[in-house]
Amino acid sequence: MTDHVGGCLCGNVRFKLTGDPAVTAVCHCRNCQKTAGSAFSVVAIAAAGALAIEGQPETYLDTADSGGTVQRCFCPKCGSPIVSKTEGLTAQGLVAIKAAAFDDVSWLQPTMQVYCDSEQPWISNLANLPRVAKSPG
Secondary structure: OOEEEEEOOOOOOEEEEEOOOOEEEEEOOHHHHHHHOOOOEEEEEEEHHHEEEEOOOEEEEEEOOOOOEEEEEEOOOOOOEEEEEEHHHHHOOEEEEEHHHEOOOOOOOOOEEEOHHHOOOOHHHHHHOOOOOOOOO
């Protein structure tokens, strides 16, 4: 069984996931776009009992399109998102770990996309844009 570790940008909140996630999803919902500061968020859906968190994340209570509550947990010091807990996932004993929070992301492979009706229209053009290895400036 593989352990995957991660944490926030400043190191104030750390976590360990024992085992692999059941699903890795690209979420295009507007709230994930806003909390990620990007066009989408990638989440690793895993058993809540397999996730151990060190430190004290803050929780922002958001409202899902279903009307249910989404707990968005983040580092209170640097603001990095760590996990999201929806009522639907929690009922199944699952949690959504923000994929970018893992220290090593090379093993992650998205297996599905959700909320595609909120996908930014320019996403499909990314492969056609010029690519630069590092910041050009």
